[in-house]
Amino acid sequence: MKLIDIKGLTKDYKYIEKDENKGFIYNLFNGKEKIKRAVDNITFSVDEGEAIAFIGPNGAGKSTTIKMLSGIIYPTKGSIKINGLTPIKDREKLSYQIGCVFGQRSQLLPNLPLTESMYMFGAMYNMNKKDIKKRIKELSELFDLNEFINQPVRKLSLGQRMRAEIALSLIHRPKLIFLDEPTIGLDVVAKKKLRDLFIKINKEEKITIFLTSHDTEDIQSICDRCIIINHGKIVIDEPTNRLMKDYVKNKTITITPNSSFIEFPNLLKGMKYISKDKDQIIIEVNTDIINTQEVLQFLTKKLDIDDIIIDNESLESVIRGIYEKI
Amino acid sequence: MIKNLKLAFLNIHMNIKNAKELKISFIISILGMILNNISFLILWYYFGKSVGIINGWEPTDIFGLYGISGASYGIIMAFFAGIIQIPTYISSGIFDKYLTSPKSILMKVSTSKVSTSAIGDLIYGIICFTIFAIIQKLSIFKILLSLYLVILSSIIFYSFFLVAMSISFYLMDGENVSSGLTNIFVSNSLYHGGAFTGILRFVFIFIIPSLLLGTIPVEIIKTLSLSKFIIITICTIIWLYFSIKFFYKSLKKYNSNSLFGFGN
Numbered sequence: 001m002k003l004i005d006i007k008g009l010t011k012d013y014k015y016i017e018k019d020e021n022k023g024f025i026y027n028l029f030n031g032k033e034k035i036k037r038a039v040d041n042i043t044f045s046v047d048e049g050e051a052i053a054f055i056g057p058n059g060a061g062k063s064t065t066i067k068m069l070s071g072i073i074y075p076t077k078g079s080i081k082i083n084g085l086t087p088i089k090d091r092e093k094l095s096y097q098i099g100c101v102f103g104q105r106s107q108l109l110p111n112l113p114l115t116e117s118m119y120m121f122g123a124m125y126n127m128n129k130k131d132i133k134k135r136i137k138e139l140s141e142l143f144d145l146n147e148f149i150n151q152p153v154r155k156l157s158l159g160q161r162m163r164a165e166i167a168l169s170l171i172h173r174p175k176l177i178f179l180d181e182p183t184i185g186l187d188v189v190a191k192k193k194l195r196d197l198f199i200k201i202n203k204e205e206k207i208t209i210f211l212t213s214h215d216t217e218d219i220q221s222i223c224d225r226c227i228i229i230n231h232g233k234i235v236i237d238e239p240t241n242r243l244m245k246d247y248v249k250n251k252t253i254t255i256t257p258n259s260s261f262i263e264f265p266n267l268l269k270g271m272k273y274i275s276k277d278k279d280q281i282i283i284e285v286n287t288d289i290i291n292t293q294e295v296l297q298f299l300t301k302k303l304d305i306d307d308i309i310i311d312n313e314s315l316e317s318v319i320r321g322i323y324e325k326i
Numbered sequence: 327m328i329k330n331l332k333l334a335f336l337n338i339h340m341n342i343k344n345a346k347e348l349k350i351s352f353i354i355s356i357l358g359m360i361l362n363n364i365s366f367l368i369l370w371y372y373f374g375k376s377v378g379i380i381n382g383w384e385p386t387d388i389f390g391l392y393g394i395s396g397a398s399y400g401i402i403m404a405f406f407a408g409i410i411q412i413p414t415y416i417s418s419g420i421f422d423k424y425l426t427s428p429k430s431i432l433m434k435v436s437t438s439k440v441s442t443s444a445i446g447d448l449i450y451g452i453i454c455f456t457i458f459a460i461i462q463k464l465s466i467f468k469i470l471l472s473l474y475l476v477i478l479s480s481i482i483f484y485s486f487f488l489v490a491m492s493i494s495f496y497l498m499d500g501e502n503v504s505s506g507l508t509n510i511f512v513s514n515s516l517y518h519g520g521a522f523t524g525i526l527r528f529v530f531i532f533i534i535p536s537l538l539l540g541t542i543p544v545e546i547i548k549t550l551s552l553s554k555f556i557i558i559t560i561c562t563i564i565w566l567y568f569s570i571k572f573f574y575k576s577l578k579k580y581n582s583n584s585l586f587g588f589g590n
Contacts, residue, residue, distance in 0.1 A: 111347035
């Protein structure tokens with residue numbers, strides 16, 4: 001079932017361009033109105049229970065799209081339906097269906113324990129005290145909040161605070177959660193913990209995830225589908241694993257010798273040396289030109305090999321490659 | 327409506343609880359504001375005493391002026407301080423979170439902050455009004471009338487601030503314009519009521535309603551003027567209606583920014 005259905009979504013921003021050759025007074029009363037198209041006629045849908053990565057370089061239109069989907073800003077053109085609701089028109093009804101976590105903005109009361117913010121939020125969503133209490137218990141177990149639930153929020157570490165923010169945004173059991181850079185600024189352990197939680201809420205609570213992040217680990221570990229946007233247009237919309245398959249063209253092969261390498265043979269087409277010395281050779285292989293089996297046959301014939309390691313290109317470099325191309 | 331009001335009270339309660347956690351700063355900011363206001367009161371009282379009666383205003387009327395305007399300013403700023411944060415919420419993008427929460431956006435924004443120093447204004451207003459009531463030997467009827475006028479004055483404070491702050495939806499740097507407008511509005515409400523005559527009185531009643539905050543209410547209490555009572559009641563209704571309409575119209579201009587922020 002479609003939870004998000006977007007058709008021809010467009011957002012224009014107007015701004016006034018100054019005439020650099022004229023003075024302040026002239027520019028105060030004159031100026032050319034310009035239009036910057038931030039989101040350009042995008043169409044896509046998201047099924048209930050999916051985990052979507054909505055990514056793109058800075059200024060691509062990600063945040064603008066998320067803000068239109070969550071009813072924060074008006075679209076210029078196009079239609080948005082979230083569980084049958086139009087965000088701007090049905091803003092209040094929609095808020096019961098969605099949760100939002102904006103990485104840099106807190107919704108918590110800084111001087112009070114987390115439970116107080118949770119009670120306040122629960123009341124905002126018309127939950128009674130008994131229901132809020134039950135939900136706090138569920139979320140505490142799910143998010144492992146018990147160790148700090150009674151501490152003032154300002155005393156929490158960034159990782160704990162992010163867990164608290166996410167738990168808070170789920171107090172009313174939304175169907176869909178928008179996550180805008182949720183792991184920004186966190187250390188590797190806190191990031192991992194948070195990613196595991198996102199997977200858990202997606203699988204166990206069946207909450208649809210709509211994530212924007214510049215961290216490819218977030219995308220790879222949480223999301224089944226990846227939409228890449230640039231200059232306001234969708235350029236790729238594919239399952240994350242197929243993205244790897246379709247766009248990973250390079251493999252890196254690291255070879256160590258039995259004793260030491262003396263000669264470095266000329267390589268076949270599609271292979272090139274990254275580095276070569278007597279203790280180690282690193283070769284890059286373009287799998288569009290030559291397959292891995294041929295490469296291995298060639299290398300074992302030409303070199304005295306002790307060990308061989310084959311690495312796929314990382315998602316980060318795949319996405320970097322896509323950003324550079326589009 | 328009832329649910330919105332209940333939530334407004336809950337927000338205010340939680341925000342006060344949040345502010346009270348920092349006990350020392352909570353107490354200092356309240357006492358500091360009371361002391362600051364007393365110095366103004368003394369200044370104006372001695373000014374009034376030295377110049378005598380000006381346009382029907384006696385020196386002790388200053389207590390009534392500061393009582394009503396102080397109490398109404400205190401009520402709005404203490405419990406609805408979120409409205410003066412609107413320009414900051416807009417420029418920092420914090421406004422986003424109020425748009426994704428249920429219930430009335432205006433209620434949520436208005437009750438998003440409390441100003442502890444304004445609790446000092448409120449206490450100071452109550453003290454001043456009590457002195458005024460004793461000096462003027464106010465009857466029960468006049469005290470009830472005063473309470474009604476404090477409510478109207480609070481609504482006018484709220485409405486004018488809301489209009490001034492909503493200008494930020496249209497301007498990139500709305501904070502300066504909004505604070506300039508509110509300064510004109512508030513400072514003129516604290517000047518000796520006898521100083522406003524003729525065109526000046528018209529401007530500060532019907533265009534920038536500073537005199538509706540304290541001066542006109544004090545004159546109503548003293549003279550029981552029906553025409554002034556009708557004017558202040560009608561102006562309050564118009565201001566409240568217009569300000570809410572203007573806020574929601576302006577909201578359509580909101581283009582979220584992406585700066586960092588922390589708040590509730």
